[in-house]
Amino acid sequence: MPIERMRQNLRSARSRATRCGAKRAGLTYLAPVLPVPTSLRVSWAREGPRPVNARRSPRACALLLVLAACGGTGGGGAPPSLSDLATERLRVDEVDVEAWIARTPAEQARGLMDATEADLAPLPDGTPRAMLFDFPTASYLSFWMHGTAVPLDLAYARADGTIVEVHDLVPFDETPVVAGEPVVYALEALAGTFVRQGIGPGSVIAR
Numbered sequence: 001m002p003i004e005r006m007r008q009n010l011r012s013a014r015s016r017a018t019r020c021g022a023k024r025a026g027l028t029y030l031a032p033v034l035p036v037p038t039s040l041r042v043s044w045a046r047e048g049p050r051p052v053n054a055r056r057s058p059r060a061c062a063l064l065l066v067l068a069a070c071g072g073t074g075g076g077g078a079p080p081s082l083s084d085l086a087t088e089r090l091r092v093d094e095v096d097v098e099a100w101i102a103r104t105p106a107e108q109a110r111g112l113m114d115a116t117e118a119d120l121a122p123l124p125d126g127t128p129r130a131m132l133f134d135f136p137t138a139s140y141l142s143f144w145m146h147g148t149a150v151p152l153d154l155a156y157a158r159a160d161g162t163i164v165e166v167h168d169l170v171p172f173d174e175t176p177v178v179a180g181e182p183v184v185y186a187l188e189a190l191a192g193t194f195v196r197q198g199i200g201p202g203s204v205i206a207r
Helices: 006-019 024-033 058-069 105-110 193-197
Strands: 087-092 095-102 129-139 152-157 163-169 183-190
Touching: 087 129, 095 105, 152 193, 163 183, 183 193
Parallel strands: 095 129
Antiparallel strands: 087 095, 129 183, 152 163, 152 183
């Protein structure tokens, strides 16, 4: 779960939610799932990356957060669940991976919180499952395990999909895991997946 800029977003959400009459309980709920900067969708072809298109500006994402605090979004403000996310078949080197795609700030902030080992188990044909996060610009992404009960593998990748580092994430550990260089993508899977599939630094994520 990414935590960059959470403190800044929390202060903004509290200020705006107070003006729209949000209850204290609502603010307490927002704290662990505040969105990170807006995501963008990047599509890869086998011959290389295609042009990217930004989905939302950071200002638009801030507005979405305020609307959520005020009850102005659809679905009663409920956080997204895995069943709400689109899935895509990725390819990491020679390995097919079925991945949930976290596109919106709310999806990215929720990440794999509350996911179970059953949710992350391979498909019947053995295809591993994962979640792919993408972000608008390269930055020192920072993830933690707040509210996440299952151990995870985490990979950080550059804009071209090249994985530059991998990490083992421990359940409920709130220690930030910061990327060692500016990256655009993060890939999370059930712990042990990367070792079994031979995924590591130098592997390339393709879509």
